[in-house]
Amino acid sequence: MTRQSPIVRVIARFAVPLSVLVAVRIFLQGHDEPGGGFIAGVLLAAAGAMYMIAFGTRHAARVSWWRIGVVGLLLSVGTGTVPFVRGEAYMDNTILHLGSYHLPTATFFDLGVMLIVLGTLMTIFVELSMERR
Amino acid sequence: MLNPGVLLPVSICLPFVAALVIVLLGRAGGHGSGWLVLAAALGSVAALVPAASPGEIHVFEAPWLPAAGVQLSFHADGFGLLLAFIVAGVGALVALYSLGYMSGEDAAKVRRFYAALAAFMGAMLGIALADDLILLFVFWEITSVASFLLIGHRFENDDAKAGALTALQVTALGGLAMSVGFLLMGQVTGTFSISRIGGSPELVAGLLHSPLGTAALVLVLLGAFTKSAQVPFHFWLARAMVAPTPVSAYLHAATMVKAGVFLLGRMHPIFGAAPLWAPILVVVGTVSMVLGAYQAFRETDLKAILARTTASTLGLITLLYGLGATSEDSLQILNHTLYKGALFLVAGIVEHHAQTRKLAELGGLRRALPITFLACVIASLSMAGIPPLFGFVAKDSFYAEVLGAAYLVDRPLLQGAVLLASLATSAFLVAVAGKLTLGVFLGPVHQRQHDEHRSSGLALWPSPVLLAAGALALGLASLGHFTSDLVTATASGRGAEVHVYLLPPLGTPFYTSLLALVLGVLVYLRRDAVGALQERLAMLPSAADLWERLMTTTVRLAETYSRRWQNGSLRWYLSATVLTLPVLCAYALYAGGLSGRNVIVNLADMPWYGLLFCILLAIATMAAVQARTRLAAAIATTAIGFLVSMLFVVYRSPDILLTQVLIETVSTIFVLLVLVFLPPFRRHDMPAISRLVNVGISAAFGLTITLLLLLSMTPGLREPDNISVRPGGLLSLALAEGGGRNAVNVIIVDIRAMDTNGEITVLVAVGLCIYGLLRSRRTPSEPGQVQRPDGGGGPA
Numbered sequence: 001m002t003r004q005s006p007i008v009r010v011i012a013r014f015a016v017p018l019s020v021l022v023a024v025r026i027f028l029q030g031h032d033e034p035g036g037g038f039i040a041g042v043l044l045a046a047a048g049a050m051y052m053i054a055f056g057t058r059h060a061a062r063v064s065w066w067r068i069g070v071v072g073l074l075l076s077v078g079t080g081t082v083p084f085v086r087g088e089a090y091m092d093n094t095i096l097h098l099g100s101y102h103l104p105t106a107t108f109f110d111l112g113v114m115l116i117v118l119g120t121l122m123t124i125f126v127e128l129s130m131e132r133r
Numbered sequence: 134m135l136n137p138g139v140l141l142p143v144s145i146c147l148p149f150v151a152a153l154v155i156v157l158l159g160r161a162g163g164h165g166s167g168w169l170v171l172a173a174a175l176g177s178v179a180a181l182v183p184a185a186s187p188g189e190i191h192v193f194e195a196p197w198l199p200a201a202g203v204q205l206s207f208h209a210d211g212f213g214l215l216l217a218f219i220v221a222g223v224g225a226l227v228a229l230y231s232l233g234y235m236s237g238e239d240a241a242k243v244r245r246f247y248a249a250l251a252a253f254m255g256a257m258l259g260i261a262l263a264d265d266l267i268l269l270f271v272f273w274e275i276t277s278v279a280s281f282l283l284i285g286h287r288f289e290n291d292d293a294k295a296g297a298l299t300a301l302q303v304t305a306l307g308g309l310a311m312s313v314g315f316l317l318m319g320q321v322t323g324t325f326s327i328s329r330i331g332g333s334p335e336l337v338a339g340l341l342h343s344p345l346g347t348a349a350l351v352l353v354l355l356g357a358f359t360k361s362a363q364v365p366f367h368f369w370l371a372r373a374m375v376a377p378t379p380v381s382a383y384l385h386a387a388t389m390v391k392a393g394v395f396l397l398g399r400m401h402p403i404f405g406a407a408p409l410w411a412p413i414l415v416v417v418g419t420v421s422m423v424l425g426a427y428q429a430f431r432e433t434d435l436k437a438i439l440a441r442t443t444a445s446t447l448g449l450i451t452l453l454y455g456l457g458a459t460s461e462d463s464l465q466i467l468n469h470t471l472y473k474g475a476l477f478l479v480a481g482i483v484e485h486h487a488q489t490r491k492l493a494e495l496g497g498l499r500r501a502l503p504i505t506f507l508a509c510v511i512a513s514l515s516m517a518g519i520p521p522l523f524g525f526v527a528k529d530s531f532y533a534e535v536l537g538a539a540y541l542v543d544r545p546l547l548q549g550a551v552l553l554a555s556l557a558t559s560a561f562l563v564a565v566a567g568k569l570t571l572g573v574f575l576g577p578v579h580q581r582q583h584d585e586h587r588s589s590g591l592a593l594w595p596s597p598v599l600l601a602a603g604a605l606a607l608g609l610a611s612l613g614h615f616t617s618d619l620v621t622a623t624a625s626g627r628g629a630e631v632h633v634y635l636l637p638p639l640g641t642p643f644y645t646s647l648l649a650l651v652l653g654v655l656v657y658l659r660r661d662a663v664g665a666l667q668e669r670l671a672m673l674p675s676a677a678d679l680w681e682r683l684m685t686t687t688v689r690l691a692e693t694y695s696r697r698w699q700n701g702s703l704r705w706y707l708s709a710t711v712l713t714l715p716v717l718c719a720y721a722l723y724a725g726g727l728s729g730r731n732v733i734v735n736l737a738d739m740p741w742y743g744l745l746f747c748i749l750l751a752i753a754t755m756a757a758v759q760a761r762t763r764l765a766a767a768i769a770t771t772a773i774g775f776l777v778s779m780l781f782v783v784y785r786s787p788d789i790l791l792t793q794v795l796i797e798t799v800s801t802i803f804v805l806l807v808l809v810f811l812p813p814f815r816r817h818d819m820p821a822i823s824r825l826v827n828v829g830i831s832a833a834f835g836l837t838i839t840l841l842l843l844l845s846m847t848p849g850l851r852e853p854d855n856i857s858v859r860p861g862g863l864l865s866l867a868l869a870e871g872g873g874r875n876a877v878n879v880i881i882v883d884i885r886a887m888d889t890n891g892e893i894t895v896l897v898a899v900g901l902c903i904y905g906l907l908r909s910r911r912t913p914s915e916p917g918q919v920q921r922p923d924g925g926g927g928p929a
Contacts, residue, residue: 026791030873030875030878031873031874031875031878031879032873032874032875033874033875034787034788034791034875035788035791035875035878036875036877036878036881036882037882038792038881039791039792039795042792042795042796042799043795045799046795046798046799046802049799049802053802065900066900066901066904069896069897069900069901070897070901072893072897073893073894073897076889076890076893077890080886080890104873104883106873106879106882106883106886107882109882109883109886109889110878110882112893113881113882113889113893116893116896116897116900117896119897119900120896120897120899120900121799121900123900123901123903123904124803124900124903125802125803125806127903127904127907127908128803128806128807128907129806130907130911131810131907131911132911
């Protein structure tokens, strides 16, 4: 992708960080409100695509995105394995109580989902944008 | 004190951990990986020792997939422990041997070899100890895959590739059949636990009386026969001899092929009384036994000879199971492991020294390899069944069984045939043992002398010497009661006291055994005449050729099918997909008694702007169909997507709205990215009749989907209980179990996490495939560009 007009770049400079923030928020609220790992991952990938459109693929191509997907898969599967090792069923999630705050272990699973969606979509974007006719 | 049962999974995991470490270490491992395998094997032995207390079965059980009734359950009974000790013990010896044997090879390949060997060892330990059928199947398949990798170790060689592929095809086919058999067993009995089925007369009776039980028996036997290279699947074993010799010794003599007969031993308490059990096993076992020995005599390659005799001995064990002789199966298994493992390792030393395995090119090696010669003599004597070796004890006990088994005594004709086959087998084995020892080590020196010695790496002789010494020691120990006790404790059929003798009572079994020995010496002395006779009989079609033909036909069928149905025309795929859906749905609706009359549409709460969006949607759809360029079509399609998401605003469903908008955005980016690579857009002119057909398909699809959607919104047809906040409903479940109020998300990440697990795995696989495909397409055309390991090889 070639470099875009200044207007696009200026907008992207604000919109990309904003999207990332929104994605974080969407991810965190996912358990109780609309949102979750999948949506957050798609939003992050959309932010990544916006970044690539504005500033070219060079920076984005430096990250090895597929690895992020694999890390996400390891995280998700690892989350499911913890209860298994402790003698419960595989993927039998529990809720951790940290003082007055509760943290379902499914959150880590969801984080893995987010990384997988982000990694896979960005892999596709980067690889396709590096194709030549 | 620690319960020894807990150590069972530890001993299984150790080799797997070793395999993982070898893979992760990468270049840092190299040839030293072998020490890791050795350490893992010794660790597994150590972990098994506490469980080996006679009279007590240590157990480890943990839920695995409780919803499917599958358990991680390991039982350390004598029979399982026997195989487990063989696997870990011989595994240690083979790892030790490999440290010397593989020292001349490329470090990267050696690493892969050790990783596969360790994984195989872990899987075999799993087979030995698993009590759950599904668990057993999983380990079974791992051994198939690991053996594929090990046989195909020298993959630059076409023979190695073909041999590995044949082995995988045959054993995987058997494994598939076996898995269906296991599922049927679970279906009929309601449990996958081997010990629970075998321990309950009611469950066994229910299984045997059910027609599904018979099917299960046949399928499970297929699995056992393919793994143990029984007729008609015996050919893969000889082809697998392209594997490095430690692999042949370990997989194709000591362990993997034993898995088949081991399964027979495990299944005997369950299926032993089935009417089909004895006839199938006796016939298959006898034929395999005599055919293997016959073919072994014909082969000219050291390892091929050993492979054929292995198939023969496995046939003998199958025959014994057919006769119900489960109280001394461990005797035969242990005997074969000791002498055959030693012989294979000897063959490896001979090959290393002489650079050939052809019998005709070998001779007079006793001076160059004195210790190996000694090991070979002991092992061969054991194979021939000559006192005071363990093989003699085993042979004597076998003849006692053939002459005394109730099944055969009732059928004198069959008994005669089996006895004849046994005599022929023993005779051929004696002759083969003679050929191996006398032909290779005595006589004039045939082979070229090799000055360059493989000095690197460890000496090879300790492992075969130890195995041969085991054969001698167990033979001598039969003088006392040690061997009898060992056999009694490790037999699959529990309860019966077994007595084995080095000095057997004089009787028919002893004389028969003696007769076999005399016959064998005769065959050896007249070996040229017998060989010439075999040549003349060689025009029969071989099973290997038949299998080859079957595989070619399968491939040709698949090609024909693909050319017809997978013809590459997107339009054809689309029509097929779009037509299948309404047909299936229409059938489901018809079967459920639903039609357009059940639809109740309530448009009262539709605001005016909702209607506006609908009109815009219709316009966008028509624009998409009528578009003259791809870009216009893409824009119109995107518009459809966003307009649909506006409808979610109208109906106030923010989570679907969020998803729809983001997915729409991302797919638009995707379309824009691929747009430039697509061929020019052109409209197809087609005859009026095709046009009509297409209109018909589209209309059917549209109408069915519309009807489905309307029905799904019709009150009274939904099941409201399922999603209610009442106890048992998904909403209350979400709050109670997942601690979240967003039920959809809690279902995805918690309640149905297994489903999501599968989906995300697919997603990652798709990402990796796209990455690999696009990279591999791009790299050759850009020779100047070096792929960086971090995956960032983009254009600078």
